[in-house]
Amino acid sequence: MSTAPKKSKKKKPNQRALPLKAILVAGLGLLVLVVVLLWSSLFKSYPVEGKKQMLAIGTGDTYSGFIDRLAKEKQVSFPIILKLYQKFIINDTLKAGVYEIHQGMSVREVMDLISNSENAQMNRILVIEGTSFKQLIDALNADPLVTHEIGKLPYEQILKELNIPYSHPEGLFAPNTYFFAKGETDRKILKDLYLRQVKALDRAWENRATxxxxxxxxxxxxxxxxxxxxxxxxxxxxxxxxxxxxxxxxxxxxxxxxxxxxxxxxxxxxxxxxxxxxxxxxxxxxxxxxxxxxxxxxxxxxxxxxxxxxxxxxxxxxxxxxxxxxxxxxxxxxxxxxxxxxxxxxxxxx
Structure with missing residues (x-):
């Protein structure tokens, strides 16, 4: 009596190995994505001109506006990450004032810095629209937090000290709320206000009506x-x-x-x-x-x-x-x- 040869059973492939491998690959990809997101937002260097600069935060400024500005200037790629970090980690509001930002600081470090009012330098000069240059100079000269270098010089000499190519100072300085560090010189404050006004005037002149x-x-x-x-x-x-x-x-x-x-x-x-x-x-x-x-x-x-x-x-x-x-x-x-x-x-x- 002959018997039919038994069919050999083929081993089924390891059904657990493939899903595990896929999970590992997916997990690795997710980790890479998270790292990229974090680096492109939180750990990217904050843009600083020179070794350090002052960052002014005005009353009413928000983290959302600050983050949107960074995104608009292409300083961060994923602003949503910063907003989530602010909401769940910082969980606080911006504090008005002036902050010293150093080269090499990350965006996260800057966000942490400006959430703490103890880091803020609250000094400011309020230059009101329609006031005169004399009123501006008087305010600077009376401010004990300003280092006085040129404010008491004749107006013509002040302009020479600032390398301003005009003979009369009136109208040349932007009326703004100007935040400054304690001990800032009147020379630096006036130069910054002049450059702001020149920038506004140049932009308006280029787009003027005929x-x-x-x-x-x-x-x-x-x-x-x-x-x-x-x-x-x-x-x-x-x-x-x-x-x-x-x-x-x-x-x-x-x-x-x-x-x-x-x-x-x-x-x-x-x-x-x-x-x-x-x-x-x-x-x-x-x-x-x-x-x-x-x-x-x-x-x-x-x-x-x-x-x-x-x-x-x-x-x-x-x-x-x-x-x-x-x-x-x-x-x-x-x-x-x-x-x-x-x-x-x-x-x-x-």
Missing amino acids: GLPYKDKYEALIMASIIEKETSVDSELQQVSGVFVRRLQQGMRLQTDPTVIYGMGDNYKGNITRQDLRTPTAYNTYTINGLPPTPIALPSQKAIEAAMHPDSSDNVYFVATGNGGHKFTSNLQDHNRAVQEYLSVIRAKN
């Missing part, structure tokens, strides 16, 4: 300072600019009170008389044609932009309403009516 009656960007800065002094309402800046630009284009005198006040200097006691309007000075735009020789205040970036982009109306007059803001008109008859309305409001209040 047909403006300025010979150069310095004349535009002069106009910006007048606009700054004429209104504190941001929505009116371009309208005021439009009035003065059209007056220049039509050969009209600017006839703006702030220039008269600036030209009076220390003789101004709070009121302008008719005699003041008739008294010639280099800045009295009731007696001179065109622009005054220099700015009359420190104009903000908004005022500079307005000087470069006047409105397109035909208004050449404006007067205060008495209730905030101004009434703009295109002819003398309407202007005189607006003046009478203003006087009625003032009489009613008194």
Whole structure:
């Protein structure tokens, strides 16, 4: 009796080995991904110009805004990692002030640094739009946290010390909240404020509207300072600019009170008389044609932009309403009516 040969059983492949290998490969890949993410965000070097620099954090600044700025400047590749780190590890808010950042510090180290108010240097100079260079210098000279080097020199000498190619300092320094380290020199503070203003002016000049009656960007800065002094309402800046630009284009005198006040200097006691309007000075735009020789205040970036982009109306007059803001008109008859309305409001209040 013959028996059929037994079929040999084939060994099944090790079903456990393949999944284990796949898990190891996947785990290794995930680890590599995590390392890449962490390096590209948390452990990447924070960009520092030179060996160290000061990082200013203003009141109201947020970690989200700080991280978004780093991402926009392509300093980090995965901002979500930083935001998760801030939320779950730091779990705190930014502290306003100035921080000293050293070359070689990682983004994580900087984030940790600016979350601790003990690391902050809270010194600051507040330069308000429309104030004068004299007020800025007086504030610097009175600040005990500033190292005084040049602030008490004559203005012309200050400009020479800062290598500024102008003969008059007015308008050349940006009105900003300026954070600085304790002991910072007035030389450094003034130079930084000057560079900020130059940058704002250059950018606005490059993008200016066509047909403006300025010979150069310095004349535009002069106009910006007048606009700054004429209104504190941001929505009116371009309208005021439009009035003065059209007056220049039509050969009209600017006839703006702030220039008269600036030209009076220390003789101004709070009121302008008719005699003041008739008294010639280099800045009295009731007696001179065109622009005054220099700015009359420190104009903000908004005022500079307005000087470069006047409105397109035909208004050449404006007067205060008495209730905030101004009434703009295109002819003398309407202007005189607006003046009478203003006087009625003032009489009613008194």
